[in-house]
Amino acid sequence: MEESWGEPTSLTVRCGFLAGAVMVTASGELDLDTVPELERRVAAALEAATACTSATVVVVDLTSVSYLDSSGLNMLVRCHELACRHHLALHVVASDRRVLRPIHATELQHVLLLYPTTAEALAPPTT
Template sequence: MTSTQGTDRPDRLSVEEHTANGIRVVTLGGEIDHDVTDALRGIVLPAEGQDPPRTVLDLSAVTFMDSSGINVLVSAHQAADDANGWLRIACAQGPVLRVIQLVGLDAVIACRPTVEQALDS
């Protein structure tokens, strides 16, 4: 499934979803900034009744992420944790990985170099 949900400039955020071993894998691409936070929130927050929410976010195609994206990921992590699930980040590259490390998000949300490792850990 591919979508560009709710953004003023849909070319800025792409979304693909699939399930692997009962775990939701969401592949994001483009830029994650203030303009796409509402769409991102709708994508990464656990769905009502998802029991337990287990999600891997593949950030391999994300080229930019600012603090508004970090805030959404923290909220999604907390919501998943509250529902006895989890959120993991996979494949963050270059500047996006640097932001994640600078703010210490990798100490809060498990970050793995590959989707396969995120699924297995």
């Protein structure tokens, strides 16, 4: 008899262009099982932005993410570093405390460019 430890986690990822940025929108849970898919999609978005002369920002929208563990935090740091190597900005959109709490607990808010809304992440920088 097989024992089940619960339902498998799921993650949905959508990608596209919006307002001169490459958007990656995730919904579901970010954990060890689902992080590789999101990381692959963010890396592809960074490549697309590099190839597109008008896109200088990749926005990772986590507003519909309900869980973020340490593997998700590590993935965000790796994607931030990859964006820096491509001379791009990686904007992370998060407003749910279930996502913000681990980011703030690890002080990654000082590393990642965090925004509470997609509109703010897409807004041109103010000088």
